[in-house]
Amino acid sequence: MDLDKQTARKVLENAEFQKMARQKAMLGWGFSAVVFFMYVAFIWVIGSSPELLKMPVSSDGITTWGIYIGVFVIVFSFVTTGIYVRIANGKFEKMTQEVVNSVKGEK
Template identity: 40%
Template sequence: MHDEIYKKIENDPRFQQLVKRRQKFAWTLSLVMLAIYYTFIMVIAFKPELLAIPLSADTITTVGIPAGVAIIVSAFVLTGIYVHRANSEFDDLNAVIVKEASK
């Protein structure tokens, strides 16, 4: 019985579209995160003096500290964006497909 439902779902064009959209979205967010990390590493490798600039004249905190924090925060933000879209758009469409396949 479950095999029939699985085959119905797998053959549903809306499910195939859902899989493609979800993969495209996940890859896009992954590439954005990769670009952020790659840029940071390239700055460290070729222009480390940019990260060594103090935030102000009377502090020892450099530009590198907020840049590193921004990279970590960007990972959380991108994860939040994915979770929001998955919980709204992707899950709603998935529920409709499963419901119709179970009939």
């Protein structure tokens, strides 16, 4: 077995790495659930009470609440994804590098 495979196996077996992987998975599933709920709620309102979304924002305007809520759902999804990426590429990447360095015997 070459050195890279041994290092990878040691990293994957490391308790700190496994803990971090569980945290990352829970965070990912949590954000996914929130975004999924947001889309399901939006579609549910469209299907069950479309009159709520076709109401104009102002009495003399043509823009409806549906436009604003639809844009909010999309922006919310982008922001949620951005937060996850920032955490995953920041905190979790740093934790991964610490484990890799400890396995390799580096500081």
